[in-house]
Amino acid sequence: QQPVQSPQAVILREGEDAVINCSSSKALYSVHWYRQKHGEAPIFLMILLKGGEQKGHDKISASFNEKKQQSSLYLTASQLSYSGTYFCGTDSGGYQKVTFGTGTKLQVIP
Amino acid sequence: SAVISQKPSRDICQRGTSLTIQCQVDSQVTMMFWYRQQPGQSLTLIATANQGSEATYESGFVIDKFPISRPNLTFSTLTVSNMSPEDSSIYLCSVADGDQPQHFGDGTRLSIL
Numbered sequence: 001q002q003p004v005q006s007p008q009a010v011i012l013r014e015g016e017d018a019v020i021n022c023s024s025s026k027a028l029y030s031v032h033w034y035r036q037k038h039g040e041a042p043i044f045l046m047i048l049l050k051g052g053e054q055k056g057h058d059k060i061s062a063s064f065n066e067k068k069q070q071s072s073l074y075l076t077a078s079q080l081s082y083s084g085t086y087f088c089g090t091d092s093g094g095y096q097k098v099t100f101g102t103g104t105k106l107q108v109i110p
Numbered sequence: 111s112a113v114i115s116q117k118p119s120r121d122i123c124q125r126g127t128s129l130t131i132q133c134q135v136d137s138q139v140t141m142m143f144w145y146r147q148q149p150g151q152s153l154t155l156i157a158t159a160n161q162g163s164e165a166t167y168e169s170g171f172v173i174d175k176f177p178i179s180r181p182n183l184t185f186s187t188l189t190v191s192n193m194s195p196e197d198s199s200i201y202l203c204s205v206a207d208g209d210q211p212q213h214f215g216d217g218t219r220l221s222i223l
């Protein structure tokens with residue numbers, strides 16, 4: 001079953017914050033976050049392993065609630081370069097086989 | 111991370127024909143995957159390419175339609191057989207090694223006339 005992301009789309013002004021949520025119906029081993037710009041390959045952002053881990057670099061961070069089978073991606077002080085479609089990917093077995101979520105299209109405007 | 115080369119980058123094909131897509135990595139990797147991404151949609155896993163054995167296909171994808179080879183730890187091919195307009199899509203290979211996350215090739219944009 002494909003993980004469900006919310007919101008489906010969001011428009012931000014530069015400097016604003018955003019949260020993207022990912023919810024799975026399956027128990028999870030890990031959650032992966034990717035960003036894809038139009039016409040390009042998905043780019044890896046970060047991976048979170050089960051254990052309620054929170055990670056971050058620069059102004060992008062993420063959390064993983066294993067019990068709720070949910071993850072959230074936090075973008076703070078958004079930049080124009082953050083525009084793109086964000087996908088969460090879930091791995092239930094620990095074998096790197098990832099099921100990608102429904103996607104969230106994020107647009108940052110000046 | 112590994113450098114992934116996928117060829118061709120795009121192609122336009124006639125219905126009923128077949129196309130083979132190549133994925134080359136600059137280092138040995140344990141896992142190689144093939145995905146399909148239809149316009150405006152998420153990525154759907156077609157199969158896991160297994161070195162030296164038959165690929166593992168996901169529900170809805172069959173070997174006769176999407177034969178996959180993986181002769182070694184750096185190379186894999188995906189063939190899209192007997193193509194129809196519904197096969198128009200972006201096909202992506204990805205690689206992962208050990209517990210490292212997947213990284214993607216640039217994809218093959220396929221249009222069927």
